[in-house]
Amino acid sequence: MKQAHRERFQVKCSHMEPKLVCVKQAYQMPVGSRLTVRGWVRSRRDSKGISFIELNDGSRFKSLQLVVNEGVIPEELLKRITTGACIAATGELVESPAPGQPVELRVEHIHLYGEADPATYPMQKKGHSFEFLREIAHLRVRGNTFGAVFRVRNTLAYAIHKFFQERDFLYVHTPIITPSDCEGAGALFRVTTLDLENPPRTPDGRIDWSQDFFGRPTYLTVSGQLEAEVFALAFGKVYTFGPTFRAENSNTPRHLAEFWMVEPEMAFYELPDNMRLAEEFLKYIIQYVLDNCREDMEFFHQRIDNTVLSTLEHVATASFEHITYTEAIQILQKAERDWEFPPVWGNDLQTEHERYLTEEAFKKPVIVTDYPKEIKAFYMRLNDDGRTVRAMDVLVPRVGEIIGGSQREERYDVLLQRIRESGLNEQDYWWYLDLRKYGSAPHSGFGLGFERMLMYITGMKNIRDVIPFPRTPGNAEF
RNA sequence: UCCUGGGUAGCUCAAUGGUAGAGCGGGUGGCUGUUAACCACCAGGUUGCAGGUUCGAAUCCUGCCCCAGGAGCCA
Numbered sequence: 253m254k255q256a257h258r259e260r261f262q263v264k265c266s267h268m269e270p271k272l273v274c275v276k277q278a279y280q281m282p283v284g285s286r287l288t289v290r291g292w293v294r295s296r297r298d299s300k301g302i303s304f305i306e307l308n309d310g311s312r313f314k315s316l317q318l319v320v321n322e323g324v325i326p327e328e329l330l331k332r333i334t335t336g337a338c339i340a341a342t343g344e345l346v347e348s349p350a351p352g353q354p355v356e357l358r359v360e361h362i363h364l365y366g367e368a369d370p371a372t373y374p375m376q377k378k379g380h381s382f383e384f385l386r387e388i389a390h391l392r393v394r395g396n397t398f399g400a401v402f403r404v405r406n407t408l409a410y411a412i413h414k415f416f417q418e419r420d421f422l423y424v425h426t427p428i429i430t431p432s433d434c435e436g437a438g439a440l441f442r443v444t445t446l447d448l449e450n451p452p453r454t455p456d457g458r459i460d461w462s463q464d465f466f467g468r469p470t471y472l473t474v475s476g477q478l479e480a481e482v483f484a485l486a487f488g489k490v491y492t493f494g495p496t497f498r499a500e501n502s503n504t505p506r507h508l509a510e511f512w513m514v515e516p517e518m519a520f521y522e523l524p525d526n527m528r529l530a531e532e533f534l535k536y537i538i539q540y541v542l543d544n545c546r547e548d549m550e551f552f553h554q555r556i557d558n559t560v561l562s563t564l565e566h567v568a569t570a571s572f573e574h575i576t577y578t579e580a581i582q583i584l585q586k587a588e589r590d591w592e593f594p595p596v597w598g599n600d601l602q603t604e605h606e607r608y609l610t611e612e613a614f615k616k617p618v619i620v621t622d623y624p625k626e627i628k629a630f631y632m633r634l635n636d637d638g639r640t641v642r643a644m645d646v647l648v649p650r651v652g653e654i655i656g657g658s659q660r661e662e663r664y665d666v667l668l669q670r671i672r673e674s675g676l677n678e679q680d681y682w683w684y685l686d687l688r689k690y691g692s693a694p695h696s697g698f699g700l701g702f703e704r705m706l707m708y709i710t711g712m713k714n715i716r717d718v719i720p721f722p723r724t725p726g727n728a729e730f
Numbered sequence: 731u732c733c734u735g736g737g738u739a740g741c742u743c744a745a746u747g748g749u750a751g752a753g754c755g756g757g758u759g760g761c762u763g764u765u766a767a768c769c770a771c772c773a774g775g776u777u778g779c780a781g782g783u784u785c786g787a788a789u790c791c792u793g794c795c796c797c798a799g800g801a802g803c804c805a
Contacts, residue, residue: 370756372756
């Protein structure tokens with residue numbers, strides 16, 4: 253009876269209009285459904301009287317196997333369906349007789365949207381080096397690794413918004429173009445409409461920036477923090493999530509000239525509250541990716557870094573280590589190690605020091621707080637000792653500093669003093685100082701490098717492989 | 731920017747002063763409900779660029795360009 257019912261159902265199905273679905277949906281459809289899927293061919297394998305096409309549309313890691321029996325489509329068309337080609341396929345979803353996939357599509361019809369000449373199409377079935385794939389960033393996204401990277405990137409971005417929105421944070425869009433050198437350090441990209449071949453000059457021969465578009469020098473932002481503080485002192489809890497630009501000539505696997513940063517800023521938060529939020533935040537977004545990108549994460553675990561799943565599961569549950577800078581220096585000085593730079597109180601922690609702390613001393617994320625004021629930014633709140641500031645750096649294995657933050661200096665006189673000490677022009681910070689003059693409050697915040705987080709989660713070793721089109725010194729292709 | 735290593739076929743690499751090769755990919759044919767398929771044959775090169783040394787340079791020397799890793803800067 254049941255069998256007869258199913259046969260009748262399938263006959264009925266075969267007369268139904270095919271349903272247009274993505275590959276991810278196709279795997280969830282009942283056997284017997286008539287479907288149309290569209291995507292890009294990963295590979296074609298021919299046998300006597302039968303061909304197998306792997307079709308991927310980016311909707312999930314796994315491709316859908318299309319089965320083409322001889323004579324169903326013209327031989328001439330089949331030959332043009334090669335790796336990289338874009339097609340639509342219509343057919344019936346059937347159980348697969350072979351291991352490797354639960355279901356497959358028995359093809360009735362194929363439409364070829366766009367061919368991909370196999371003699372010149374650079375993506376091969378076999379693995380390529382990441383260095384080579386960077387040169388073809390417009391095509392690398394069709395491969396397994398970059399498919400997984402950018403699905404995880406999407407999910408991570410969503411998790412970040414979800415975390416803050418669930419906690420009543422306001423998402424604020426801080427400006428991309430700013431007049432201020434926020435950190436007081438670091439090279440900026442200048443924004444100008446002046447004719448660089450023949451710029452207007454002042455009587456003493458200098459470039460006359462007053463004739464520039466904004467009537468003053470402007471730059472691409474290196475941080476939205478100062479503007480986020482404005483919003484924190486009106487909305488309480490806010491965050492920014494946007495592009496950030498650094499013109500440093502950094503050539504490392506951890507630096508980009510254009511990257512994305514998440515910067516929460518909270519009124520009434522002191523440093524311990526800030527630390528608690530950072531830890532809760534990291535655990536939440538890691539757990540969200542583990543729960544929602546299982547298939548992609550298993551790929552990273554198998555092919556990229558076989559410690560990635562266990563590390564993330566550990567981080568999502570273990571508590572972070574908390575130490576002060578002073579304690580960190582003591583630990584480093586006691587360590588039996590030949591340091592290239594011996595740890596000395598007053599000097600910044602070197603990469604080798606940070607890695608020792610997080611990878612060897614504690615083997616988990618470490619939050620280091622209360623750095624000497626000389627090595628941190630002017631806006632960080634001065635401790636009562638007068639020597640240290642309420643800074644915090646979150647260090648994680650392999651990536652190093654993933655979060656940098658602090659409690660902000662909310663006392664007008666102290667902040668003014670720090671601005672002057674740092675050699676900054678206090679007039680440039682008039683509105684920032686005003687925040688301390690009118691209704692000031694203790695407040696804190698931090699910055700998370702989005703791509704660094706993505707490296708940590710995926711195990712990818714180079715930051716240029718977790719952003720769609722990396723901008724680094726000497727490279728702005730695409 | 732500094733230090734180190736590298737640049738040879740579409741890709742990944744070999745050839746250590748003496749005829750530029752292999753695997754993969756590509757083409758052709760064969761075989762097979764295939765799974766990074768398999769077998770055979772074929773095509774494929776300004777050895778990063780410019781000079782120099784040498785009878786002879788992928789190989790040695792000089793300069794430049796590009797890539798990667800480490801450092802600094804930082805997220």
